[in-house]
Amino acid sequence: AQSVTQLGSHVSVSEGALVLLRCNYSSSVPPYLFWYVQYPNQGLQLLLKYTSAATLVKGINGFEAEFKKSETSFHLTKPSAHMSDAAEYFCAVSAVTGFQKLVFGTGTRLLVSP
Amino acid sequence: DTAVSQTPKYLVTQMGNDKSIKCEQNLGHDTMYWYKQDSKKFLKIMFSYNNKELIINETVPNRFSPKSPDKAHLNLHINSLELGDSAVYFCASSTYRGPGELFFGEGSRLTVL
Numbered sequence: 001a002q003s004v005t006q007l008g009s010h011v012s013v014s015e016g017a018l019v020l021l022r023c024n025y026s027s028s029v030p031p032y033l034f035w036y037v038q039y040p041n042q043g044l045q046l047l048l049k050y051t052s053a054a055t056l057v058k059g060i061n062g063f064e065a066e067f068k069k070s071e072t073s074f075h076l077t078k079p080s081a082h083m084s085d086a087a088e089y090f091c092a093v094s095a096v097t098g099f100q101k102l103v104f105g106t107g108t109r110l111l112v113s114p
Numbered sequence: 115d116t117a118v119s120q121t122p123k124y125l126v127t128q129m130g131n132d133k134s135i136k137c138e139q140n141l142g143h144d145t146m147y148w149y150k151q152d153s154k155k156f157l158k159i160m161f162s163y164n165n166k167e168l169i170i171n172e173t174v175p176n177r178f179s180p181k182s183p184d185k186a187h188l189n190l191h192i193n194s195l196e197l198g199d200s201a202v203y204f205c206a207s208s209t210y211r212g213p214g215e216l217f218f219g220e221g222s223r224l225t226v227l
Contacts, residue, residue, distance in 0.1 A: 038155075104158075
């Protein structure tokens, strides 16, 4: 079985500050890992994905995440927060083998203050 | 052109009623999904179809019946609605095998009174 744990249901940062959203995964097989973003009243949009190539993955809007197998982590970072980054962020995992069944974490709401 | 479109966007109905949500994708994907997002934003997979065949059924009450007339469409019918069915229902699509991504619709917010 696979699962992800997102630490912190809310993260608050100031505009221009570093964004760090934490995700730890559990998987009995090699995982694919994803970060999705959900803006208010919208569907989920892929930010980035890890597919066992490079461990440092760059995504859209200046976000990146690093896959650390030893720590079973896939934390999301952005060097400088922008007001438009305020949204709900979801980490998700699926198995490398088999069909796409994404299991999502509980989400982290990012709040950005001026 | 919207890639994954759901209708209706909002439903408000009484307990005991039956309602349907429709989903269509124009991405050429062969796999479609229904996810339920509760009031705490938790997303849980309900069903998945691959080429009209049911491949995931996550212990959802049998009041929920998905139907896939073709690989571009996946509908969700809910009988005898209960208060606990209030949620946002998301349709998504993908290719069958990874490491692709899921493409989500904008969601259908169901409120049961």
